[in-house]
């Protein structure tokens with residue numbers, strides 16, 4: 001299962017529906033948008049007012065030398081300009097306010113959707129793509145409403161300026177306004193092209209982030225294999241593709257405004273020629289002509305901004321297509337649990353003919369049947385790829401089987417409330433993930449009620465207390481990128497302490513293999529013993545001590561349980577076990593304490 005760049009359903013969605021979907025998010029801010037529009041209309045009228053003032057300024061002050069006009073007109077000019085500035089400021093602030101609020105709400109909603117997706121969606125390169133959607137695409141949508149308002153505003157400004165133009169010289173206006181519409185053709189043409197380029201650009205951006213993410217998380221492998229150059233070339237190739245797309249997009253934008261400028265220049269040339277003729281013939285005054293020209297020149301700005309607004313709307317639609325493609329996709333459901341609370345003590349977990357295949361078709365578990373009773377300690381062994389990890393991942397329902405049943409205390413796993421189910425299972429795996437939080441908060445992660453005493457006791461039982469108190473701020477030391485770095489063994493012991501605080505009856509362990517040196521491995525092993533004490537446990541075993549100490553050993557092969565029993569029995573009855581034993585454990589007898 002994967003998240004396509006655009007799902008099939010969304011590709012068919014027309015711009016209007018998408019736009020309506022975007023606008024729904026702006027609805028709660030309708031009051032600020034309303035006032036933004038009011039201020040916008042005022043600003044548009046101010047623009048026209050300034051153009052209109054050119055006529056009395058020229059005719060009264062410069063030609064008729066009227067002293068009263070000399071006082072009034074500059075004052076009016078200043079007042080209108082000031083009003084223009086204030087209304088613009090208010091309009092822009094209110095518009096940005098609604099846009100930023102929508103950005104916040106949408107990001108929260110996207111994050112909420114993404115964090116609830118079942119585990120299978122987080123595999124591989126999807127992470128970069130998800131990041132790009134939450135960060136970039138949502139930001140594009142934010143611009144949709146301001147762009148629409150901008151569109152309306154420019155139209156209002158245009159209409160009022162057009163009023164001035166017609167009022168001052170109706171005959172000339174006819175000529176000028178015939179030329180203007182020509183400027184709209186490039187707007188439409190380039191707008192379409194920009195939308196296509198923007199979509200491709202965002203997809204490429206997602207690819208680049210995925211690649212970066214892959215390199216950063218796999219940096220050890222890159223270094224170990226000395227493939228820095230190879231990876232650099234791979235990145236460079238993607239990066240160059242992104243560059244080419246961005247340049248195309250820049251070119252389309254620039255062409256759009258250049259063509260419009262050219263059309264504008266031709267229009268103004270014609271106007272000066274005809275208008276000049278009228279003034280020379282005495283059919284019009286210089287004031288009326290310059291007011292006309294001022295209004296006409298001022299029309300250039302809104303037309304240009306119309307193109308920018310159009311571009312923003314196209315970008316927003318391209319972003320909306322991807323954002324809502326993810327938000328509204330019914331296939332991308334949330335994890336669903338039942339309503340049963342897991343309140344009674346754990347008694348039995350049973351797999352009945354469970355079959356599970358990954359989305360790529362790999363069958364990982366094949367008619368697997370097995371059961372574990374309270375208090376048992378089970379070790380799982382098997383060659384790599386036998387399905388051990390998949391098997392334990394079905395227990396907290398990270399994945400659900402396609403066939404067969406998993407019963408917990410006699411009820412299907414799917415009947416249980418997910419949170420309730422997972423609260424009763426502790427998983428300690430090889431990659432001990434710690435958050436960028438304090439040591440104490442990492443230990444009580446997910447257990448809101450855990451106090452200092454519990455955290456300390458857990459740390460002691462996990463043999464972590466000593467190294468924690470040796471750190472600069474003890475339990476308050478922040479771990480991770482911005483805090484201290486820990487050794488592999490120390491990290492493991494913190495995750496063991498976390499499992500101890502969680503105090504779940506069912507424990508699933510994926511034993512660390514060679515990541516630890518034998519000294520810290522011994523400490524981790526002792527911490528694990530403390531953790532397993534009095535708990536039912538399933539351990540993917542890599543140590544001889546674990547298999548010897550287990551009540552039962554499951555030998556897995558090709559998604560099935562090939563044999564089960566105690567160590568000595570299996571040595572006799574299962575050739576696979578005997579082989580595994582010789583290969584994996586034969587030379588590590590010193591592990592047994």
Ligand code: ADP
Pocket residue numbers: 123358359360362363364382383384385386387388389390391
């Ligand atoms: P083990 O833990 O015993 O090494 P796994 O449970 O990891 O085995 O894998 C069982 C089989 O499922 C293998 O064939 C493996 O390639 C496949 N597999 C594991 N994880 C995935 C995945 N996320 N997507 C597709 N196939 C997978």
